[in-house]
Amino acid sequence: MTPPATVAVDVGGTKIRAGSVIDGRLAHVRSVPTPATTGARAVLDTIAEVVAAVIAETSGSGGDESGSGGAESASRGIEYGGGIAGPGGAGSGCDFAWRIGVGSAGVIDPATGVVVSATDSLAGWAGTELTAELTARTGLPVRAVNDVHAHALGEAVAGASRDARSSLLVAAGTGIGGGFITDGRLLTGRNSAAGHIGHVPSAAAAGLACPCGGTGHVEAIASGPAILDTYRRLASEFVEPGSPTSTPAHATPPSSNPATAPWNTRELAAAASAGDALALRAFDAGARALGSALGGIVNVLSPDLVVIGGGLAEMDTSWWSPLRATFAAELIPAASGTPLVKAELGQDAALIGAAGLWNDEPGETH
Numbered sequence: 001m002t003p004p005a006t007v008a009v010d011v012g013g014t015k016i017r018a019g020s021v022i023d024g025r026l027a028h029v030r031s032v033p034t035p036a037t038t039g040a041r042a043v044l045d046t047i048a049e050v051v052a053a054v055i056a057e058t059s060g061s062g063g064d065e066s067g068s069g070g071a072e073s074a075s076r077g078i079e080y081g082g083g084i085a086g087p088g089g090a091g092s093g094c095d096f097a098w099r100i101g102v103g104s105a106g107v108i109d110p111a112t113g114v115v116v117s118a119t120d121s122l123a124g125w126a127g128t129e130l131t132a133e134l135t136a137r138t139g140l141p142v143r144a145v146n147d148v149h150a151h152a153l154g155e156a157v158a159g160a161s162r163d164a165r166s167s168l169l170v171a172a173g174t175g176i177g178g179g180f181i182t183d184g185r186l187l188t189g190r191n192s193a194a195g196h197i198g199h200v201p202s203a204a205a206a207g208l209a210c211p212c213g214g215t216g217h218v219e220a221i222a223s224g225p226a227i228l229d230t231y232r233r234l235a236s237e238f239v240e241p242g243s244p245t246s247t248p249a250h251a252t253p254p255s256s257n258p259a260t261a262p263w264n265t266r267e268l269a270a271a272a273s274a275g276d277a278l279a280l281r282a283f284d285a286g287a288r289a290l291g292s293a294l295g296g297i298v299n300v301l302s303p304d305l306v307v308i309g310g311g312l313a314e315m316d317t318s319w320w321s322p323l324r325a326t327f328a329a330e331l332i333p334a335a336s337g338t339p340l341v342k343a344e345l346g347q348d349a350a351l352i353g354a355a356g357l358w359n360d361e362p363g364e365t366h
């Protein structure tokens with residue numbers, strides 16, 4: 001019998017990553033820029049090219065881990081539970097029965113493989129028959145889910161929630177997304193839209209515009225860009241102590257002048273680490289709002305644990321401590337003690353989750 005192998009693909013607004021997953025090992029990871037502004041056809045063509053490259057590389061090397069030109073970096077292997085012993089060296093890549101698993105930006109209907117909706121980060125992506133178009137280009141069977149849903153599946157298959165019966169994955173970065181998994185099954189909900197954690201109402205975000213078009217959602221104060229906005233608001237409100245115009249708005253001045261002020265979330269994080277008072281306040285405000293929202297969600301879903309991924313999870317205690325404090329404070333007694341842990345797989349989670357779409361166990365998403 002021809003052994004199965006999966007090309008896992010993560011389609012984002014800035015890059016497309018792909019790698020082969022054989023017997024639970026991720027290898028031959030490649031990354032290319034997403035042609036995000038030229039329409040769905042260009043994105044689909046690029047995915048098909050990357051898939052072909054991964055298959056060719058895997059076939060050419062018999063599944064070992066030697067990277068070659070064009071690969072993103074040294075290929076790596078990640079083993080996850082249930083795999084057959086051995087790194088897939090039983091035959092050449094030509095002997096595999098290939099299939100494709102995709103985690104993609106946008107709301108994806110796993111049953112039809114259609115992009116239900118998408119933001120402007122991928123022009124023309126909404127309405128794309130993702131799985132059908134990729135099958136037409138590659139001749140291979142394709143399954144697809146939303147990229148954050150794939151991230152949640154990946155952590156549940158091989159990461160921080162691998163031993164949990166139920167888990168809530170929260171991706172906190174440019175946006176705030178998530179996925180709830182119970183007994184290996186991803187909750188996708190009506191219109192495949194489950195998991196939009198960023199759009200829970202938050203008192204701390206009252207009046208703030210949210211990227212979804214609404215106002216007062218937690219993403220409007222807790223996402224990376226929102227935290228940067230908070231910092232800028234705080235800095236603009238700062239009044240020099242002793243000014244005759246008003247009571248000082250802050251006890252300590254912003255450490256940066258406008259010419260050198262942080263202009264992205266990464267720089268703001270560095271400022272916070274260096275003790276910038278306003279940067280610390282901005283991260284604190286975002287973390288408190290998110291912790292409170294997650295506490296409320298856990299009171300509803302009661303997962304075994306909450307896994308935090310995304311760029312903000314890389315922050316130090318200036319973000320984690322207020323997150324944990326408000327999370328714990330929000331929990332009802334019956335849910336107290338619910339663990340809040342950091343994700344383990346980084347950006348490989350979406351690839352492992354996308355490959356996991358082909359784990360043909362009862363309850364797996366389809």
Ligand SMILES: [Zn+2]
Nearest residue numbers: 199210212217
């Ligand atoms: Zn919103």
